[in-house]
Amino acid sequence: MMKDIPLVWPSFAYPAVLFGLLLPALLLAWVWANRWVVPSRRVVLPLDRARARGGWWWWVILALAESVPPLLLAMAILILAGPQRNGPPQEKRSVTNILFTVDISGSMTATYGDGTRYDASMKAIDAFLDFRKGDAFGLTFFGSAHVHWCPITTDPSAIKCAPPFMRPETAPDAFGGTDISKAIRACRKELAQKDEGDRMILLITDGFDFDVDTNEADLTRELLADNVTLFCVIAGGYEPQASMVNICRASGGDAFSAEDPDVLRSVFKKIDGMKQAKITPTIADTVDYYEPFALAGAVLLLIGTVAMYGLRYTPW
Numbered sequence: 001m002m003k004d005i006p007l008v009w010p011s012f013a014y015p016a017v018l019f020g021l022l023l024p025a026l027l028l029a030w031v032w033a034n035r036w037v038v039p040s041r042r043v044v045l046p047l048d049r050a051r052a053r054g055g056w057w058w059w060v061i062l063a064l065a066e067s068v069p070p071l072l073l074a075m076a077i078l079i080l081a082g083p084q085r086n087g088p089p090q091e092k093r094s095v096t097n098i099l100f101t102v103d104i105s106g107s108m109t110a111t112y113g114d115g116t117r118y119d120a121s122m123k124a125i126d127a128f129l130d131f132r133k134g135d136a137f138g139l140t141f142f143g144s145a146h147v148h149w150c151p152i153t154t155d156p157s158a159i160k161c162a163p164p165f166m167r168p169e170t171a172p173d174a175f176g177g178t179d180i181s182k183a184i185r186a187c188r189k190e191l192a193q194k195d196e197g198d199r200m201i202l203l204i205t206d207g208f209d210f211d212v213d214t215n216e217a218d219l220t221r222e223l224l225a226d227n228v229t230l231f232c233v234i235a236g237g238y239e240p241q242a243s244m245v246n247i248c249r250a251s252g253g254d255a256f257s258a259e260d261p262d263v264l265r266s267v268f269k270k271i272d273g274m275k276q277a278k279i280t281p282t283i284a285d286t287v288d289y290y291e292p293f294a295l296a297g298a299v300l301l302l303i304g305t306v307a308m309y310g311l312r313y314t315p316w
Contacts, residue, residue, distance in 0.1 A: 010084055012081040021077055024070040031063060095198075098201075101201055103207060104118065112236065113262075122162070128268045128271075135197075180207070205235070
């Protein structure tokens with residue numbers, strides 16, 4: 001089914017070529033003026049003892065037929081001028097910089113579903129990467145210390161390959177504790193370096209940090225200053241501490257408890273729905289607009305071909 005061609009007045013990539021339209025205009029003027037000034041041009045049928053008969057409608061039909069070549073030339077000039085129009089409105093997906101922050105303290109080795117809390121956390125992150133296309137992701141591991149394992153990038157392959165290398169069972173002794181407040185501050189600084197897009201920390205832990213209670217006001221102020229949204233997921237079924245809930249909600253995020261891996265995955269999907277990607281309109285691109293001129297040229301060519309079979313002046 002042929003698409004409707006919108007009636008849009010085009011602009012031209014090479015407007016100087018349009019001066020060439022003077023030639024078909026002069027040809028059209030010559031065709032019509034010649035028929036008006038020289039009325040003796042009549043179509044004579046070679047019939048014995050027949051009088052030549054004429055009429056204004058034959059005059060108009062023949063003049064229109066002779067106007068086809070100049071009009072074809074005009075269409076060719078318009079096409080050579082490069083007609084253009086604005087394309088359909090475009091939309092751009094604003095990137096969200098998401099920094100996964102995973103607890104690798106010893107308690108993350110506790111049984112959780114068919115594996116450990118660490119295993120379930122990394123599997124949930126892997127699934128989140130699959131349905132959150134178009135964003136930028138980074139990965140930080142923390143305990144008492146922290147390490148930015150994967151910088152924030154739109155290529156999440158390094159995150160997918162990370163689970164075997166920083167397991168709680170093999171992590172250095174410096175990662176034995178659960179210093180959540182330091183991890184949040186370190187991730188906030190990492191995200192603050194990103195000038196484009198939203199910023200989000202998705203922290204997964206199974207522990208508590210009393211320093212979060214002490215630093216609640218400071219952490220909230222720092223996250224708000226850098227426009228960082230904090231989500232916290234407690235793997236293991238424990239309720240998140242009240243200060244963590246307050247910080248998350250003040251930043252625009254929330255804190256959740258996941259008693260098993262299925263709930264953990266559903267929490268990740270809920271977070272995706274709460275923090276959806278932003279779509280911003282952009283300036284429409286200029287696209288070629290040959291269709292109406294090519295169609296008009298094809299119609300004129302067909303009319304001219306038909307006219308050559310009889311609609312022409314024959315000076316017998």
